[in-house]
Amino acid sequence: METLIVAERVSKRFLIHHNQAHALKSRVMGLVHQRYRQRTEDFWALRDVNLTVGRGEAVGLVGRNGSGKSTLLKLIAGIYRPTSGRVLVRRDATIGTMIELGVGFNMELTGRENVFLNASVYGLSRFEVERIYDAVVEYSEIGHFIDEPVKNYSSGMVMRLAFAIAAHLDPEVLLLDEIFAVGDQAFQDKCRRTMKRFVEQGRTILFVSHSEKSVREMCSRVCVMSGGQKVFDGGTDEGLDLYDRLARHEATT
Ligand SMILES: Nc1ncnc2c1ncn2[C@@H]1O[C@H](COP(=O)(O)OP(=O)(O)OP(=O)(O)O)[C@@H](O)[C@H]1O
Numbered sequence: 658m659e660t661l662i663v664a665e666r667v668s669k670r671f672l673i674h675h676n677q678a679h680a681l682k683s684r685v686m687g688l689v690h691q692r693y694r695q696r697t698e699d700f701w702a703l704r705d706v707n708l709t710v711g712r713g714e715a716v717g718l719v720g721r722n723g724s725g726k727s728t729l730l731k732l733i734a735g736i737y738r739p740t741s742g743r744v745l746v747r748r749d750a751t752i753g754t755m756i757e758l759g760v761g762f763n764m765e766l767t768g769r770e771n772v773f774l775n776a777s778v779y780g781l782s783r784f785e786v787e788r789i790y791d792a793v794v795e796y797s798e799i800g801h802f803i804d805e806p807v808k809n810y811s812s813g814m815v816m817r818l819a820f821a822i823a824a825h826l827d828p829e830v831l832l833l834d835e836i837f838a839v840g841d842q843a844f845q846d847k848c849r850r851t852m853k854r855f856v857e858q859g860r861t862i863l864f865v866s867h868s869e870k871s872v873r874e875m876c877s878r879v880c881v882m883s884g885g886q887k888v889f890d891g892g893t894d895e896g897l898d899l900y901d902r903l904a905r906h907e908a909t910t
């Protein structure tokens with residue numbers, strides 16, 4: 658199997674700022690008094706994660722809130738740089754992302770403008786965007802809201818448009834984060850069908866979800882994240898069982 662994505666001992670550190678509620682006061686007072694100085698703390702959202710994804714794989718990424726799933730996807734998408742380690746993506750592999758509500762959107766612009774913006778960032782020419790435009794709008798079921806600023810959309814509508822764009826850009830790799838969180842049932846079913854077709858076409862999906870059912874349906878492989886580390890990488894049933902046990906164990910401790 659041809660390798661598309663490799664993460665090698667990837668770590669990501671964030672700086673957590675305390676005293677943010679009194680930011681201005683702290684900053685002024687901090688000039689004079691030590692105890693008002695803003696304290697920052699290192700926080701490792703990911704530690705030493707290795708991941709290799711081959712062409713045609715559908716990999717589910719599961720784990721509790723804060724375990725590092727979105728951070729890992731953002732590193733692969735190139736939104737973040739790793740603090741250490743490296744992420745390699747095959748040069749010619751095009752990536753479609755639907756990572757977080759609104760990421761990649763300019764909320765002041767209309768839906769139409771955002772389709773063009775997103776697609777051009779992705780590398781499509783104006784002519785190519787025009788060719789897919791109608792299909793994107795139809796798929797998103799946004800209707801005449803397409804000419805409204807995205808800030809006036811409901812979160813479900815933002816998600817629909819983002820997924821519609823990602824799906825129509827025809828990428829080889831789809832990075833999907835919680836796409837089922839806000840869509841209604843009908844749209845979720847539509848997303849599922851699209852993703853299944855995607856997999857059948859031999860394309861690659863990295864899929865973060867809290868829905869065991871969707872992961873089971875879509876993925877032949879599961880990675881379990883816990884506390885910024887990958888604690889399991891293997892078969893879907895085994896991975897979901899482990900995650901289940903982990904979640905229950907952590908809930909009682
Ligand atoms: N930009 C940031 N600055 C500071 N800390 C961050 C930042 N992004 C993420 N974190 C922290 O890193 C940890 C991992 O976050 P991440 O979003 O990757 O979790 P997740 O597994 O996607 O969780 P969820 O299931 O809630 O979406 C969390 O503790 C989070 O608070």
Ligand SMILES: [Mg+2]
Pocket residue numbers: 726727728834
């Ligand atoms: Mg997340």
